[in-house]
Amino acid sequence: RIVPELGDPNLREVVHEPFRVIYQQRKDTVEILAVVRAEQEPDFPEIQGRNI
Template structure:
């Protein structure tokens, strides 16, 4: 299954990278981002592995938990669209 990453998710990932850069922990940030991307790649073979996002109660809007983040994605018939990579303690908003 094809995976697409929305601009909003790219922006979220850039924000994560920037946070670790500002904390002088670039290596940790790079490793963390790599693990998030690897987690996202599992969706190609297992698109329904994530749970339905409770705030939206729509079977097409799902999430993977990658502590402390929620990887929110839209599950379509032949594709996955990563929408947000959002800190779990924040109120979720979609673009």
């Protein structure tokens, strides 16, 4: 699903309690941008800065 706080369709997440895995899919690869506990706020500016 799209990361709700960001609304960017290129930044996706999988929730597997107690974690959120935030990733970006590219042509042939998936880049993991962050793995955070579900109750924590990810560092969104850092994640958005890596969006290419």
